[in-house]
Amino acid sequence: xxxxxxxxYAITDGPRADLHVAVAAAIAGGARVVQxxxxxxxxxxxxxxxxxxxxxxxxxxxxxxxxDDARLALxxxxxxxxxxxxxxxxxxxxxxxGDSALIGVSCYDSIERAREAVAEGxxxxxxxxxxxxxxxxxxxxxNKNLLSEARELPIPKVAIGGITPxxxxxxxxxxxxxxxxxxxxxxxxxxxxxxxxxxxxFPTAKSNP
Numbered sequence: 001x002x003x004x005x006x007x008x009y010a011i012t013d014g015p016r017a018d019l020h021v022a023v024a025a026a027i028a029g030g031a032r033v034v035q036x037x038x039x040x041x042x043x044x045x046x047x048x049x050x051x052x053x054x055x056x057x058x059x060x061x062x063x064x065x066x067x068d069d070a071r072l073a074l075x076x077x078x079x080x081x082x083x084x085x086x087x088x089x090x091x092x093x094x095x096x097x098g099d100s101a102l103i104g105v106s107c108y109d110s111i112e113r114a115r116e117a118v119a120e121g122x123x124x125x126x127x128x129x130x131x132x133x134x135x136x137x138x139x140x141x142x143n144k145n146l147l148s149e150a151r152e153l154p155i156p157k158v159a160i161g162g163i164t165p166x167x168x169x170x171x172x173x174x175x176x177x178x179x180x181x182x183x184x185x186x187x188x189x190x191x192x193x194x195x196x197x198x199x200x201x202f203p204t205a206k207s208n209p
Contacts, residue, residue: 001063001079003102003123005156007032008198009180011067012053013135013187014038015045020052022191027060029195033178035082037067050076063102070096080123082106090120104158109142111149118153125153126180129161130171135182136161147175165197172201 010031057064066073070093073081080102104124105117114125129139159176164184188194
């Protein structure tokens with residue numbers, strides 16, 4: 001599975017009864033990547049949900065990423081894992097998941113961390129939070145000029161943090177290749193319609209070769 005070079009990166013918002021339906025709606029609206037993010041400690045439910053979403057994304061031919069948990073990514077058949085500063089390092093995740101796995105790295109407000117991730121073989125890097133976010137209210141804030149500086153990096157750049165259809169355009173213009181969205185997408189009354197609003201910001205989105 002290739003990681004897309006442009007588009008909407010949908011990140012789930014934890015336990016919800018309609019998780020599968022909500023993710024299917026995001027995909028129908030044009031989401032190019034789905035990440036399963038669930039910080040609870042229910043291993044049975046998390047495995048069941050992740051496995052179900054892995055099948056959904058495979059059927060839709062889009063990458064499915066697990067937040068933080070490389071072991072869950074391996075067990076549920078996900079395409080890869082997204083790593084933060086407190087997770088296992090990229091080399092350990094690569095050793096566990098294999099050369100074909102998609103591994104993303106949170107770089108927050110640090111271009112240096114992004115350069116290190118590229119050197120270690122990351123498939124994409126994520127910067128943010130760019131705006132205030134209820135998902136991570138204490139997250140370090142990044143300036144959109146960081147995206148311009150990151151244009152030099154040879155892998156996709158993802159922007160995250162408080163992003164809405166109204167403020168996403170400025171980040172794309174600054175150099176974001178993908179827009180990662182949690183709350184404004186999955187709290188929308190019409191998830192598919194909201195995903196379409198984001199997707200229209202990327203009229204020429206294509207997958208990486």
